[in-house]
Amino acid sequence: MAGLNPLVFLDMAVGRRAVGRLKFELFHDMLPITSENFRCLCTGETGLGYWLRPRWYRDTRMSRIIPGVMCQGGDFNFGYGAMGESIYGQRFRDEKFCYKHSKRGVLSMANAGIRHSNNSQFFITFVVACLFAAILDFFRAWHSPVGGAVNFPSMAEPTPFFEGTEKRIEIDFRGEADLRNADPKCWEEVVQLSATQILNCKKTDGFTSFLLSESSLIVYPGKAIIKTCGRTVPLNAVAKILEVAKGQGLELEWMCYSRKNFLAPEEQPHEHQSMETEVDLCKRVFGSVGDAYILGPLTGEHWLFYDALYLPANYLERGDFTIDVMMYDLPKTVQEVFHTTEPEGSRSGAEAMTRNSGLQDVADFLKAEVDDYCFEGCGYSCNMHTGLSYAMVHVTPQDNCSYASFETNFGSTLNHLPSGELQETLNTLLGKVIDAFSPGRLTLTLLLDVGAIPFLGSAPFAAADARYKRRSYTSTKLGQSGAADSGATDYVATIANFDKK
CATH class of the missing domain: 3.60.90.10 (S-adenosylmethionine decarboxylase)
Structure with a gap:
């Protein structure tokens, strides 16, 4: 871990029941633009965005869960995963891809399927994956903190709910x-x-x-x-x-x-x-x-x-x-x-x-x-x-x-x-x-x-x-x-x- 890399966390809940905390090391030494975007969205320090809503991950839902693959979140504007917004504007450019999707339990930016379309949306993988950060700890709400690697097999990967009614x-x-x-x-x-x-x-x-x-x-x-x-x-x-x-x-x-x-x-x-x-x-x-x-x-x-x-x-x-x-x-x-x-x-x-x-x-x-x-x-x-x-x-x-x-x-x-x-x-x-x-x-x-x-x-x-x-x-x-x-x-x-x- 680089000594100056920032540490951030997300408190997780299912419904309104707290289930634990995810703690991340952001790879600021290698990917400063992407890491700073995620850090500021964790703190909410940049204020209101284009849609006059706080640029902040607080109370943002996971918009997509693919069991055994990944979960995705970060759409604080609408919560559904259709839109996102970075601290730099609607989108920001890709940085160098210096990390591989080499292990389970790492954090990656989600884009719109084209180059240079990063915003606020991110995903956490349940399989081999990685881009700009790694989960350091997962603190369960009903257990003592467990240090080291995340025990992902014990983390439930629920079937996501989707409202089909139009x-x-x-x-x-x-x-x-x-x-x-x-x-x-x-x-x-x-x-x-x-x-x-x-x-x-x-x-x-x-x-x-x-x-x-x-x-x-x-x-x-x-x-x-x-x-x-x-x-x-x-x-x-x-x-x-x-x-x-x-x-x-x-x-x-x-x-x-x-x-x-x-x-x-x-x-x-x-x-x-x-x-x-x-x-x-x-x-x-x-x-x-x-x-x-x-x-x-x-x-x-x-x-x-x-x-x-x-x-x-x-x-x-x-x-x-x-x-x-x-x-x-x-x-x-x-x-x-x-x-x-x-x-x-x-x-x-x-x-x-x-x-x-x-x-x-x-x-x-x-x-x-x-x-x-x-x-x-x-x-x-x-x-x-x-x-x-x-x-x-x-x-x-x-x-x-x-x-x-x-x-x-x-x-x-x-x-x-x-x-x-x-x-x-x-x-x-x-x-x-x-x-x-x-x-x-x-x-x-x-x-x-x-x-x-x-x-x-x-x-x-x-x-x-x-x-x-x-x-x-x-x-x-x-x-x-x-x-x-x-x-x-x-x-x-x-x-x-x-x-x-």
Whole structure:
């Protein structure tokens, strides 16, 4: 150990239960820039950062744990691992790689997968690894301090929790301009403000889809849909989306924020931990226009829905609708399909998940092109493109929080009525999706213009009724004033919860 190398520590907790202290020697003699960044983030001495939050590791969660491999943390801005910030700015340059990943229990910077993209995020390895520091001691909260090497075999490597339930924002605009003509960097900023990242982008004649590290962004000429899971904050991006639309000459017509109840609301950013703070945030973001609704039992599976109408429209002449299936308690056999030893982003890994899960059969039924992605260790996302319609699938296969979602507007029409009967097609489609995942329970939501009602019939709920027991059903009619009793029904929001028979 070099005599002048700084020593720092991190106190660790699981939930709110203290479990011990990690003590590090930082290799300042060899990597001074990286070491000083980590030291200052441990003390919090550099004050507020770009997002007006303390540049400090205090109360920062481990955003990712890969059992037997590593744990990652250091995103003090959002806590989810999508963003970080150094004491030198958003990023800083790499230093010389003078240390090898030669042993277990060492500290390394995490970057964005490209050179010179270091920030505040770091990882601690459970296998051979190293970059700029080493753990000297691990003091267990319930034992006397143990000096020397870390006894990593005795350190629990729990299955990480991930909130699969998504937050969803849909914004409709009016005008002849096209959102897709905006500078692509605008959409990068929208995604970054939501605390996620773009993995891939596909353009079709009808829309542009972005596959994100946490779900999806869909951009039509006059509509934007952003759907994000985990600890993301898509409401932070609304102002930027409105700015992009205004720059293209479009007027705001309608906006909606929705999400189903979280599995672990206490793990969400502060503004999403309670319904009161979330609704207050919606009011600020939506300009004090609109109202909040709770569909479904407040003590059970429910849907928070905030709806704001800015320009009236003739919804009798439109057939726009969105179906969302949220599936929980996936069987072990289904979970295993979405685990992989392939590298993150591997084409063969993603294609195997699509094929072996039955989702390729869903895509074939839709005659859709698939843009799919496998994550490191486990997890899957895909966007499907079929004509003017999309479908998106997101899977969190960890046993303690298994979840899958399927959303589509297949068969819907933005500016006119559908051309034919959709009931049989949609029930068949939803049946294929439900059979692919065989969840222990599921929630189905439907948001549709009143003009589409005659074309859907029993769809999509009949597909779930044939396989599961319906536990609850709630539907709300919304009018031009945004109120159900306004005398005019323009669109309908419905939620149904199902358990296995």
